[in-house]
Amino acid sequence: SYVLTQPPSMSLDPGETARIPCAGNNIGSKSVHWYQQKPGQAPVLVIFYDSDRPSGIPERFSGSNSGVTATLTINRVEAGDEADYYCQVWDSGTNQNVFGSGTKVTVL
Amino acid sequence: EVQLVESGGGLVQPGGSLRLSCAASGLPVSGNYMSWVRQAPGKGLEWVSIIFRSGSTYYADSVKGRFTISRDNSKNTVYLQMNTLRVDDTAVYYCASSGDYYFEYWGQGTLVTVSS
Numbered sequence: 001s002y003v004l005t006q007p008p009s010m011s012l013d014p015g016e017t018a019r020i021p022c023a024g025n026n027i028g029s030k031s032v033h034w035y036q037q038k039p040g041q042a043p044v045l046v047i048f049y050d051s052d053r054p055s056g057i058p059e060r061f062s063g064s065n066s067g068v069t070a071t072l073t074i075n076r077v078e079a080g081d082e083a084d085y086y087c088q089v090w091d092s093g094t095n096q097n098v099f100g101s102g103t104k105v106t107v108l
Numbered sequence: 109e110v111q112l113v114e115s116g117g118g119l120v121q122p123g124g125s126l127r128l129s130c131a132a133s134g135l136p137v138s139g140n141y142m143s144w145v146r147q148a149p150g151k152g153l154e155w156v157s158i159i160f161r162s163g164s165t166y167y168a169d170s171v172k173g174r175f176t177i178s179r180d181n182s183k184n185t186v187y188l189q190m191n192t193l194r195v196d197d198t199a200v201y202y203c204a205s206s207g208d209y210y211f212e213y214w215g216q217g218t219l220v221t222v223s224s
Contacts, residue, residue, distance in 0.1 A: 043153065045211060086153050
C-alpha cells in the first residue's frame with residue numbers, strides 16, 4: 001500500500017516560515033491535499049490539488065508538489081497556526097485514500 | 109450551508125456490531141463523494157471507506173470484509189455498518205464529503221469505543 005511520511009513535529013517562532021514535507025513514492029504524479037486539525041476539532045482543508053486554497057484560508061498557506069516530496073508552507077506563522085497537519089492522496093492503484101502520519105506544529 | 113451530523117457511536121463489546129449514520133444538509137449525498145475517516149485516541153487520521161456518486165464503494169484494508177458503507181438518497185444520509193468490531197476500531201469516526209478526491213466538509217465526529 002502507498003505510504004506518506006511526515007516528520008512528527010516541528011517548532012517555530014512567530015513570524016518564521018514553516019515548511020512541512022510529505023514524502024511518498026513519485027508523489028509528484030499524484031494530487032496532494034492538506035488538512036489542519038486543532039485539538040478537539042474536526043480537520044479543516046487548507047490546500048487541495050497541491051496548491052489551491054479553499055475560500056477563507058489565508059494566503060499565508062501555500063503548497064507545492066514535485067518528485068518525491070509535497071510541501072505545505074505557512075508564511076509568518078502565528079500562534080493560531082499551532083495544530084496537527086496531515087497530507088492526503090488518492091491512490092488509484094488500490095482505490096484507497098491515504099493520509100500522512102501528521103506533523104504537530106508548535107509555535108513557541 | 110453544508111452540515112454533516114454523525115450519530116450512532118457508543119460502547120460495544122469486541123465482536124459486536126454498530127451502525128453509524130451521517131445526515132447531510134446543504135448537499136446531496138448522491139452527488140458527492142462521501143467518506144468515513146477515523147481517528148484513534150491520540151493518533152492520526154485513518155481513512156476508512158468511500159462511496160462515489162456512481163455507488164461504487166472502497167475500503168481500507170483494515171476494515172475490508174467487516175465494514176459496509178451505504179447511502180439512502182431519500183434521507184440524504186450515509187451509513188457505516190461495522191461488524192466484528194475489534195478493540196483497535198476504537199476511534200472518533202468522522203463523516204467527510206466533497207465533489208472530488210479530497211475532504212472539503214467534515215462532521216463533528218462520533219466516538220466508538222470497543223471494550224469488554
